[in-house]
Amino acid sequence: MGNINAVVHLEHLEGGQIALIGMDNPPVNALGHALRSGLAAALGQARADRAVKAVILIGTERAFSAGADISEFGKPRQAPGLIDIIDLLDAMEKPVIAALSGQALGGGCELALGCHYRVAAPGARIGLPEVKLGLLPGAGGTQRLPRLAGVERAVHIIVSGDPVAAEQALHDGIIDAVLSGPFRAEAVAFARRVIAAAKPLRRVRDIDEKLAPAKADPKLIDRAAEKLLRRGRGLPAPKACVEAIRAAVSLPFDEGQKREAALFMELLNSPESKAQRHLFFAEREAVKLPDMPGGVKPKRIARAVVIGAGTMGGGIAMSFANFGVPVRIIETDRAALTRGLDRVAENYRIAIARGSLAAPEMERRMALIEGTVDFAAVAEGDVVIEAVFEEMDLKQKLFREIDRLAKPGALLASNTSTLDVTKIAAVTKRPEDVLGMHFFSPANVMRLLEIVRASKTSFEALATAIAIGKQIGKIPAVVGVCDGFVGNRMLARRTTQAEMLLLEGALPWDVDAAVLAFGFPMGPFAMGDLAGLDVGWRIRKARGVKAAISDVLCEAGRFGQKTGSGYYRYEAGSRTPVPDPEVEKIIVETSARLGFKRRTIGAEEITERMTYPMINEGARILEERMAMRASDIDVIWIYGYGWPVGRGGPMFYADQIGLAAIRDRLAHYAQATGEATLKPAALLEKLVAENRGFASLPVQTIAT
């Protein structure tokens, strides 16, 4: 309990010469109303106290501050605002030192930029990640950071949103010192030195030198931002960040800050930021199980074993190595193992060629990946992940062996994308340790990890899988056992519709164009060509189902990019899909053969049929308790399938459109096409009748 209020305390040190203002608003010192009011009061007292010669602003070991309280956005603002606090700092006539440990992000970083000095603990992370919430730093960050770090670095930090380590921040001129040793005592010693030096106060807003290069060269900002803006895929926030930094260069400080505030308000009210803030909390919720008993702790994972050195197995092994976890890959024969390890090395080499990986880092990672054809190596793993062909018999056979060899208490996971994990677990004597860990291809890149909870999976196993996911930089989401789990089950609905659209009158490039315009990075047909059409063809044949157009293409040997033709054709050595009259002919003939009367299908219908049936399936998934919350489904689609971030995921998007409109369109398409899966789900009907959205549904336990 602090002596200013519950989250802020004020201490007088060094005979009253130093006022230390401590922030302690767990977990990460978000600058909510209580913290802001406490800071205003503490700063007021320190200013009025004549004995105080310097002020230290300090947080906890975990965080100086993670910035504005995101949950307050969209609610009525309560004074004092963050800018009011920073104005108080600007008006201080005694030096204020920000002592940064842990995270100093967003508004937390801006608070520090408002101080006269900044010192940091080694390893502290300093940054302005607002762009990731569809915002820009709205408390002076876009105006002050360029004055300290120069425009080029500021553009990089603000538009990427990626934090920098304390050591880099020192190099950039953002902070004045990295203090090793006991942090608080070192910060006090620094303050003593500041008092002794008695230098004139330096306010960041008054610094101008580092703006000079951009003032002399108005194109410098654009050059610095070009690549980052391309990565921003048309979202408004990255562009607004650049505009605000431009204002820092071209306008006096106060004018620049006004421009920043206006741009911030625009973004705050934008649908994209609303969607991105939804995602921030959704991501963190997706690993919270309402029935998880308190006190369940994940097991420690020091070593992983991956069975299968195919594309998935290799990618999974890379995911572990990338985060420093030693991993064994087991294959049945040496040639397959060598091929797999070569592919891993090749992937790293590509990353080096692209400049995203340093060569010594590749060596370090490769040294963590060790291949073997000895199945007994299963015993080494704290986690064993099976990544072999999708065949139940094969997987059950493997799990019997794994059960025999794995160390007691090891987590046993299958990377199946379709099979019943409960049935896989049932062949072992320890089904409580078994679950699904469904990685997405390419596994070393894609961040989604569906954790499949089988009927006997223990809470400890679930907690461990979640912890592993976080340890290797993934975004885990817990789902239930059903065909395709959450992501692929919904994708199947889209695939059916894509095929139907071709039969009814559209062409692959029409469908892909609409899906691209919606914001996906790729349309379903270009995607199919990339993944290989033969994969689905083989699965369909095994299941006795048909997909008219895709089957005809496969029969003609058109498997996609790998054969130079699929839904598109590809010039030798090129990955650019080129519309192919041959495909149009195949489609038109197949339509006619199956008795379709082709019609012109507009982009609006295509977009609806590429999204609404998935939303409908999402509703069924919730009805069956295969997902805990609608927002978990959003996380899965954004991180696993490239759903555009600015649209917040399918279920969030549905709530924005309005469920009644979606229900009506689905009913219309169900009637027009006779496709049973388009019939509105019971949950959708119920929510419409009650005038509610998916967001209003309470969290539920996964059905097992």
Ligand code: 3HC
């Ligand atoms: N506001 C509200 N809640 C926050 C928060 C914030 N800024 N930052 C974190 N939290 C909450 C999380 O929701 C989570 O809550 P939960 O336990 O109930 O799920 C809890 O704090 C812990 O967060 P994490 O699970 O993310 O903890 P980690 O240790 O993994 O990560 C972190 C810590 C790196 C600080 C991460 O939480 C983070 O990136 N936070 C957001 C930082 C950010 O974007 N700041 C900018 C805010 S906007 C702003 O400042 C506007 C200004 O310019 C005007």
